[in-house]
Amino acid sequence: xxxxxxxxxxxxxxxxxxxxxADAFIAKEGPIAKAGxxxxxxxxxxxxxxxxxxxxxxxxxxxxxxxxxxxxRDSALVFQAIIEQVISGTDASLRPHIDNYVRxxxxxxxxxxxxxxxxxxxxxxxxxxxxxxxxxGAWGRPQRDGPALRSIALINWANHLLAxxxxxxxxxxxxxxxxxxxxxxxxxxxxxxxDLWEEVNSASFFTTAVQHRSLRQGAALAKAIGQTGVVAGYxxxxxxxxCFLQSYWNPSGNFATANTGGGRSGKDSNTVLTSIHTxxxxxxxxxxxxxxxSDKALANxxxxxxxxxxxxxxxxxxxxxxxxxxGRYPExxxxxxxxxxxxxxxxxxxxxxxxxxxxxxxxxxxxxVSQPFFASLSPGVAVGTxxxxxxxxxxxxxxxxxxxxxxxxxxxxxxxxxxxxxxQYDRNDGHPLSAxxxxxSYASALTAFAARExxxxxxxxxxxLTVPTTCERNTSPGGxxxxxxxxxxxxxxxxxxxxxxxxxxxxxxLQNWSPDNAIALNSDNYPIWSVTVSVPxxxxxxxxxxxKFNGAVTWESDPNRVINTPAPGSFIENDTWR
Ligand SMILES: *[C@@H]1O[C@H](CO)[C@@H](O)[C@H](O)[C@H]1NC(C)=O
Ligand SMILES: *[C@@H]1O[C@H](CO)[C@@H](O)[C@H](O)[C@H]1NC(C)=O
Ligand SMILES: *[C@@H]1O[C@H](CO)[C@@H](O)[C@H](O)[C@H]1NC(C)=O
Numbered sequence: 001x002x003x004x005x006x007x008x009x010x011x012x013x014x015x016x017x018x019x020x021x022a023d024a025f026i027a028k029e030g031p032i033a034k035a036g037x038x039x040x041x042x043x044x045x046x047x048x049x050x051x052x053x054x055x056x057x058x059x060x061x062x063x064x065x066x067x068x069x070x071x072x073r074d075s076a077l078v079f080q081a082i083i084e085q086v087i088s089g090t091d092a093s094l095r096p097h098i099d100n101y102v103r104x105x106x107x108x109x110x111x112x113x114x115x116x117x118x119x120x121x122x123x124x125x126x127x128x129x130x131x132x133x134x135x136x137g138a139w140g141r142p143q144r145d146g147p148a149l150r151s152i153a154l155i156n157w158a159n160h161l162l163a164x165x166x167x168x169x170x171x172x173x174x175x176x177x178x179x180x181x182x183x184x185x186x187x188x189x190x191x192x193x194x195d196l197w198e199e200v201n202s203a204s205f206f207t208t209a210v211q212h213r214s215l216r217q218g219a220a221l222a223k224a225i226g227q228t229g230v231v232a233g234y235x236x237x238x239x240x241x242x243c244f245l246q247s248y249w250n251p252s253g254n255f256a257t258a259n260t261g262g263g264r265s266g267k268d269s270n271t272v273l274t275s276i277h278t279x280x281x282x283x284x285x286x287x288x289x290x291x292x293x294s295d296k297a298l299a300n301x302x303x304x305x306x307x308x309x310x311x312x313x314x315x316x317x318x319x320x321x322x323x324x325x326x327g328r329y330p331e332x333x334x335x336x337x338x339x340x341x342x343x344x345x346x347x348x349x350x351x352x353x354x355x356x357x358x359x360x361x362x363x364x365x366x367x368x369v370s371q372p373f374f375a376s377l378s379p380g381v382a383v384g385t386x387x388x389x390x391x392x393x394x395x396x397x398x399x400x401x402x403x404x405x406x407x408x409x410x411x412x413x414x415x416x417x418x419x420x421x422x423x424q425y426d427r428n429d430g431h432p433l434s435a436x437x438x439x440x441s442y443a444s445a446l447t448a449f450a451a452r453e454x455x456x457x458x459x460x461x462x463x464x465l466t467v468p469t470t471c472e473r474n475t476s477p478g479g480x481x482x483x484x485x486x487x488x489x490x491x492x493x494x495x496x497x498x499x500x501x502x503x504x505x506x507x508x509x510l511q512n513w514s515p516d517n518a519i520a521l522n523s524d525n526y527p528i529w530s531v532t533v534s535v536p537x538x539x540x541x542x543x544x545x546x547x548k549f550n551g552a553v554t555w556e557s558d559p560n561r562v563i564n565t566p567a568p569g570s571f572i573e574n575d576t577w578r
Contacts, residue, residue, distance in 0.1 A: 005317040021335040025412035027447050033449075037078060039108040041097060042104075047437060051130040052107075054100030058127075059435035066336075067435040068093065069135060071127045071502030072108075072146030074440045075101070077277070079284040080153045080200060081443040084450070084457055087160045098157060106177050107132050115142045118320045120538050123147045124193060130570075136558070140194035140539075142478050145207040148180035148214040154178050156458050171225055179230070183494065185211050186237045190244070190474035190511060191536065195259050196270060196326055201506060201513070202261025209290060212565060214239040217460045220395045221314060234483060243471035246288065249296060255303040255367060256296065261512065267307040268329040269343035271300050276447070277347045281357055283462035285365065291462065293354035295370035301350055302373035312339060312427040314414070321376050322404025323347075325414070325425065325488070331538040338424040341415075342444035349444070352451035353403035355397060359454075362388040364396055367401065377403055408448065421445060466556045475521040479549045485537040486507070487563070487571040490530045491545050492523065493577035498549060500527040501577075503561075505543025515546055537568045 024294040040060065042051025047060040056075035060068035079101050085091045086098060113134035115125040124142025127135050149323050155178060158170045189211040215238035222230050248256045250266065258268030275290050275297045305323075307330045309315050315324040325339035326347060332338075366374050367384045374381045377399035378392075386393040402548035409472040414430035415421060421441035422432035493501050504511045504517035510533065511517040521529035535541060542560040546553055556578045563573055 013215050019425045021412050022408040022452070025408060025415070026452065027410070027420050029415065029445060030449050032471060033421065034446040036419075036421065036437055037081070037439055038097075039444065040442075041078075041100075041441040043100075046127070050132070052104055052132050054097065054102070054104030055130050056101075056439055058440070059438045061435040061437075063415055064569065065435050067438070070128045070130050070132075073126065073143065073149055074150035074486075076146065076153045078439050078443045080149070080156065080277075083153055083157045083160075083447050084376075084447070084455075087156065087458060088491065090450075095233055099139060102157075102173060104132065104176070105175075109177060109180055114139075115541050116564070118180065121184075121188075121540050122187065122545075123181060126194070127485055137395065140198040140201065142193045143196070143198065143207075144185070144188055144191070144193040145196055145204075145210050147184045148210040151178050151181035151185065151214045151218060152210065152460070154220050155180075155214070156460075158221055159224075159458065167225065175221075175225060175227065178218065178221070179227070182214060182230070182234060185214050185218075186234055187474070188238060189215075189241045191529050191539070192261070192507065195262075196273070200259045200262035200264075202259045202484040203244075203257050204259045204270065205245070205268075206258070206270045206274045206277075208248070209278050211497055212238055212454070213460055213462075214279050214470045215241065216462070216465075220461055225398055234359045237474060239468050239471045240474060242288065242465060243468045245290075246467060246544075253303065254372070255300040256290065265307065265330045269303050269304065269326065269340070269346060270329075271297075272343070272350055273305055274332060276346055278460075278462065279457060280459050280462035281353075281360060281456045282302070282359060283464075284361060284506040285354075286462060286465075288465060288467050289462040291357070292350045293357045293364075294368040295365070297350065297353065298370045298373045301347060302376065305347060309337070311337075314425075314427060314430050320353075321403075323403060323410050325410050325427075325430070327424070327427075328405075333422055336427065338411075338427045339414075340424050341411055341421050341438070341441040342423075344411050345441075346442040348404045348407035349448040349451045351400050351407075352403040352448065352454075355400060355404070356382070356451065356454055356456055358393075358397055359388070364393055366396075382513075384459050392439070405454070407454070411445075420563060446471065451495075457474060484534045485565050485568050486532055486534050488530060488532040488570070489521070489543075489545075489575070490528050490572065491575045491577055492527050492549075494528055495523075495547070497551070500548050501532060501545050502531070502548060503543060505541055507535060509533055509538070510541065515548075515555075518546055518548075520544075535565055537565055538564050541565060545575070 012361045039046040040048050040057045042048045042055040043053040048057045055077045058074050062068045082094050086094050113122050113125040116122040124144050126143035156269045161170050165398045192202050194201050196206050216236045219231050219234040250257050256271045257266035258270040276293045283291050285293040287296040308326045326344050327339040366383050414425040422436050423438040424433040428431050461536045501521045504518035521531040541563050546555050
């Protein structure tokens, strides 16, 4: 008896601790995070000297790691948070930053870069110099979430301006840049690209989800401002990408696989970020759009969080029903593989978002898919729908709130007294690591804290969607299933008897860098080896030839070969083995 009551006392104190810890931390950290975020925006941010107006630096860290660049993805996520603050009336004084952002992106879209020009794939370029010139070094490119996220931010802004009688600015200044991004997304969502961590070149859950959201919102905005010519095309590709989105679900593992390539477990913060960045409270707990309170998104959160319990020393000894430090994915080795502030805060935010919806709809449903998650917080809870008047609803929502606060408390525990948020915190002792003052870390704190206050981001039309029964490929020009160019690859290569030459590269048509599935060339004109392949037109493709002999594979020397494919037709590429 004594033991039991002592245990429950510890339990209660533990719960109260997480809550008060979160309250105190948020009161202090909120203003610090906002100031930290604004310090990283040009032209006058305290830590972003040299950045053009409206340019978000990723971090002031110039070396080790070099993050003094502007990423399209990070900037868009930061500006989504700022735009949300202006729209909701939290801080109208931020509006001039949005005007600067719009101007900076108008320029940036036109900057030719290694991914191409504005009309030949350049919008997929992930990062630029902070003076708005192209970054020309080697990088994981393209990354196709950037244009989607930027258009989402600007569409949210456009909808607000439409509602406040400023349609002319929307049509004249915003729509042209939004349309460039949406056309890019509509054309390229069905092509591979690098994931948000810039490592895996395949299709990626986060990327597909934000592409879907941008096309859905884009079609609605186009309709609202009379740009009706693009509505059907965007809607078709939105339907197609929503269909494809469902294919990432791993029913036996009970989580969404982060990438179609990469060869990892697939458990990844990518998926939790997807849930919070496609949150639409109007859509309830819809699983097709991975809403935060959907059974799939909660099951996924549970599997993702549990993947970090045993791998980080900072998580040792923490009971299985309490919050832990979480990172990008368990196999991560970058800077030794550590928890990230923005990943841990994303878990809290998803749970706060879920609470918003359960309270709004006055009920909560436990399905077979989400039952393991709920049972970890309330052992034995049964599948069913619980109205707000029931004690089960009260118990579960209180437990979810405490669990969520625990993730904020984790971040609080490992944030230095200055309140500065780096990119990572050490897996062994929790000290801050990698880039200092990461702008995205600050944005993630602001959005998590807002969700805890019950602030609901703008709706984007996730409600009432129907997932097509069969998934169609993209048949728009260069879209993976559409117009292509016939390229004959010739390579001069001397070989020994029994040795053969193959081709693989960065697109599905070239087998996505798979040596196993590489395309065989014929030696009819030896020593010229040749094959003709249909590849996407107007696309930057990287490739290499490989030799296979007695089961051994030999790659050509670096760097990768590059071909910028022309318009539909045919083309001959002549190379010599390297
Ligand atoms: C419309 O919004 C733009 C961008 O913030 C602003 O410069 C302009 O003054 C606004 N116009 C009206 C009529 O409110
Ligand atoms: C393209 O879409 C089809 C149909 O959904 C899907 O099977 C394929 O994996 C997709 N490929 C990419 C790279 O998005
Ligand atoms: C490759 O060689 C063929 C003739 O052998 C020529 O027609 C073609 O233009 C060449 N391709 C390039 C890109 O130079």
